[in-house]
Amino acid sequence: MVKFMRLPNLVKHLIFEEMKLNEILLLSFCSKQVQKSIKQQYRLEPNKGFRITCSNKDHRTYYHFQDGDEKGLELIVDHKENDKELIYWKYVDKFDLLKKYKFLNGVFIKLKSGFIFEKNGLRFECSICFDQKSGIPTLYFEKDMMKKWPMELHKYCVDLFRTTPDLEMIMNLDDSSDLHESQTIKNLYLHDSCESLDPEIADEFFEKANIQNSFSTLSQKLDWTISDDSKLWNIPNLCIYSYDWVFARQLTQFTGKNAYLVVKDHNDIAQSMNEFLKHWLNSDNTKLETMIVVTYCESTEKLFDGIKTSKWDPERRQARYVPNAPFERIFENQNRTSYTFVNTFHSVYDYLDCTNAFDIVRESDGLLASVKVHDGVFFMFVWHTRFS
Known part of the structure; x- marks a missing residue:
């Protein structure tokens, strides 16, 4: 090891370039001198984060x-x-x-x-x-x-x-016992699971996991919905494709940017979505960009009850909504043999076309949102920039 440390810097650099990353990692465990040499001679490309992956159970x-x-x-x-x-x-x-x-x-x-x-x-x-x-x-x-x-x-x-320092995690929800009491995670993906878990497990997890960007789950089941005061609602980007997690009436708790949610069946979803729109109109929420909710909402009459709407005016906004960033990926099991990252929203329907949407305007700051329903799916797009 001493002889290695005495090699010229150029030679050591070439040695590191020929080694696999896991070999360099193991080599670094040998001594602090080796660690120092690696830091001086080897560097990953910028903005390359790490992911911790737990095997699916x-x-x-x-x-x-x-x-x-x-x-x-x-x-x-x-x-x-x-x-x-x-x-x-x-x-x-x-x-x-x-x-x-x-x-x-x-x-x-x-x-x-x-x-x-x-x-x-x-x-x-x-x-x-x-x-x-x-x-x-x-x-x-x-x-x-x-x-x-x-x-x-x-x-x-x-x-x-x-x-x-960005960290992603792919895990089972009941692996949360592995985490420290407070852990910062940029993106969290849950494995598919047919096992139904107590929602308290989810609430406790979000108490100690500070998720900075996105959370997604395709089919992790819960026995009941998460609580109204869960820190899940503070995550900037949510993709919850399992209908066990949230009620439509809980959407007013969301304080993030983008949400794609399948909500649990409710006696009157149109009424709940109406309450969500009124809540936004009377709030000072300037973060919300997109809300897509898979529901059974078909009645736009009840949806817009007590809300002033207008049809598309090309002088006020463009026809097609352009999101600031694409919806976050989800981690999907394919053919039960392998996993891959896929786009969140699968549809041949151009859901970003807002020519037939109804526009609503918040009087306090003039922020405009376009709302529409297609095949029972509720779409809301907030125009922070009306023309690109």
């Missing part, structure tokens, strides 16, 4: 080669096929750390035990094995590392590779 996607307790850290490249897997880990009992072999992917893999390193003042002991095809390492820790390792590893990688 749902029985529909649980195959013999999957480990439901395994978690991993990836480098986000483009949310497609190019994201780079860095390292995986699992928490086991003390006895399992001492085992020399583990049955993995249908074959016995030799574990290297007694691997110890210190990081950020914490001492970690683990066993390690390497995937025979990819070479990606998997670390086996004692369970008391559960709340310490993932976030410490993330902070460590941000510092080591000198990149953005």
Whole structure:
């Protein structure tokens, strides 16, 4: 190791360029001198964040080669096929750390035990094995590392590779016990699950997870809706495709920018949406941009009861709404064998066309919104810029 540190900077730079990212990460654990050298000679492209991924525990996607307790850290490249897997880990009992072999992917893999390193003042002991095809390492820790390792590893990688601290997570909702009491996450995606959970689990999770940008779930079921005072309502971008999470009457709690929600059936959804529009008209909410709600709302008469509306005037706004940013992606199970990021709203219908929408204007600040209903789906677009 001393000889390595004495190599000329150009040679060391070339060595790092030839190594895989997970190899550089493991090498950095050797000593503080190696860490310093990596920081000086190697840097990731700017704005490349990291993602912590937890394996799906749902029985529909649980195959013999999957480990439901395994978690991993990836480098986000483009949310497609190019994201780079860095390292995986699992928490086991003390006895399992001492085992020399583990049955993995249908074959016995030799574990290297007694691997110890210190990081950020914490001492970690683990066993390690390497995937025979990819070479990606998997670390086996004692369970008391559960709340310490993932976030410490993330902070460590941000510092080591000198990149953005943004963190994404893909997880099962009941994995929230792994988090610290307060954890900042940029984007959170939930795995599909046919298991129905107590909504208190969701409320407790949003109490300690500070989600800065977006939250999405495709089919995580709850026994009942989340509470009116849940911190979920403060997340800037929401995509909840499961109808168990929210009532239409709760939409007035939303303080973010964009929401795409499937609401739980209600006795009079049109009335609830009417109350939502009146709430916006009488509020000082300048954040809201888009609200799309999958409902059974068909009566525009009741929807606009007591609200002054007007038809499209090309002098007041353009015909087609242009969102500031596309709807956030969701993490979708495809054919129960693989996952991919997909666009939130699937429709051949041009839902951004507002030529047939009804316009409403908030008197306090003149902010204009276009509202329409198509096939039972409620659309509301707030025109912060009327002409692009």
